[in-house]
Amino acid sequence: MILVLEPDAPQELVESLCRDVESLGVTCEVSRGPREVIIALPPTVDSVELQKLMEERREVDVIPILTEPEYVRQRGRRKFMRSLLAGLGLLSGVAAGIPVVGFLLPPRKQLSQPNRVLGGRVWQLSRNETKLVRLRGKPVLVINDEFGNYHAVSALCTHMNVCQLEWDPSRRLLACPCHDGAFDVHGNVVAGPPPTPLQTFEVEVQGDEIYISREG
Amino acid sequence: MRSKRHGVRRTLWRAMQQPVSPRQAGMMRFVWLLILLFAVQIVTGILLSLYYQPSPESAYESVVFILRDVSFGWLLRGVHYWSAQLMIALGMLQVIRAFYAGMYKGPGRIHWYIGMLLFLSILAFALTGSLLAWDQTAYWGAVGAMEWVEAIPVVGTMMALVLRGGHQVGAATLGRFYSIHILLLPWITFYLLLAHLWLQSRIRAEQVPMTPKEK
Numbered sequence: 001m002i003l004v005l006e007p008d009a010p011q012e013l014v015e016s017l018c019r020d021v022e023s024l025g026v027t028c029e030v031s032r033g034p035r036e037v038i039i040a041l042p043p044t045v046d047s048v049e050l051q052k053l054m055e056e057r058r059e060v061d062v063i064p065i066l067t068e069p070e071y072v073r074q075r076g077r078r079k080f081m082r083s084l085l086a087g088l089g090l091l092s093g094v095a096a097g098i099p100v101v102g103f104l105l106p107p108r109k110q111l112s113q114p115n116r117v118l119g120g121r122v123w124q125l126s127r128n129e130t131k132l133v134r135l136r137g138k139p140v141l142v143i144n145d146e147f148g149n150y151h152a153v154s155a156l157c158t159h160m161n162v163c164q165l166e167w168d169p170s171r172r173l174l175a176c177p178c179h180d181g182a183f184d185v186h187g188n189v190v191a192g193p194p195p196t197p198l199q200t201f202e203v204e205v206q207g208d209e210i211y212i213s214r215e216g
Numbered sequence: 217m218r219s220k221r222h223g224v225r226r227t228l229w230r231a232m233q234q235p236v237s238p239r240q241a242g243m244m245r246f247v248w249l250l251i252l253l254f255a256v257q258i259v260t261g262i263l264l265s266l267y268y269q270p271s272p273e274s275a276y277e278s279v280v281f282i283l284r285d286v287s288f289g290w291l292l293r294g295v296h297y298w299s300a301q302l303m304i305a306l307g308m309l310q311v312i313r314a315f316y317a318g319m320y321k322g323p324g325r326i327h328w329y330i331g332m333l334l335f336l337s338i339l340a341f342a343l344t345g346s347l348l349a350w351d352q353t354a355y356w357g358a359v360g361a362m363e364w365v366e367a368i369p370v371v372g373t374m375m376a377l378v379l380r381g382g383h384q385v386g387a388a389t390l391g392r393f394y395s396i397h398i399l400l401l402p403w404i405t406f407y408l409l410l411a412h413l414w415l416q417s418r419i420r421a422e423q424v425p426m427t428p429k430e431k
Contacts, residue, residue, distance in 0.1 A: 099287075099288035100259075100263065100292075103263055107287065108287070
């Protein structure tokens, strides 16, 4: 323990402090420096009693001097707390970074559902046959008509927008099983209640691959 | 330019390093919380602007896209929205505190005025930002707010015209509010904040004497 006072502390104050300290049964060693006055006390002093004595004296700072094992113990604890704090900081940094990186990546829906998909191979689709594919999550019928021309139209009847059209090979029409609507290969309404033609898509044949695409 | 940036950094550094008395500490706690929230707003705002499209045809669609399709879009939009709400609440509390501490009087009252301007800029952020969602609430909120502006004597009609870009809230208003929200206000707020912190370290530190133990 040491007691620290202002450098200009009066002699009477120092003497009265020494009397207090000696009442605890230890010797009083005073050293005056240019920046402070220090009263050094041996480690045997009763620190609780000393704190009690000095409580009233606002002009004195009581500073404990640590024994070496205590100092080593505290240093270890500080080190542990520091690395714990750094670890937690790193963890929360990563936790905040994951949403940001996820946000920056283009949405999955855009990546996995391009505006152009492989609609099938030429040898999979003989004349007067159709194949169902999906473009951006919507069903699309690829049609090979009786003349060998390819068409691609939306497979959802425009009447209720829920019923899926089926190819009727004898009538060469797309028929809706719900309310007897019918469309030709270009998507035009030929029978039944549908109010508008079907959405059509571009068809491109490259080698034996049939691609369908939509704008935008 | 270099020296200016240095000045900005020095002001911030000094404000952060300065010892504060217990009396000041309560006030400064809210100021630093507001600065933290402002930083959060800048980060989330920049991220949201990557997907947001400020045109009447696509504004609402792009907000829905952010909420539904972009990963963590709901989270970043939510953080942006809720920290804005929190900033308004904290700003109000700070104004009330400063008022009861009598900061509007004395030689340091310029500090109070800048604080009030900062609070007004928070409200301006909220007003311009709320229109950007471009749904019914946003639209009619802006229509109502512009009628308030029109009620200001003498200059009200002109101010409303400038802000709206016309007689009705429409495409021009959306563009203007967007520009004010992401370009004008952030910089105004930033420099007001710097002035606020600089005055904090200059004026308030002298006004509130510290006890010998704090020295």
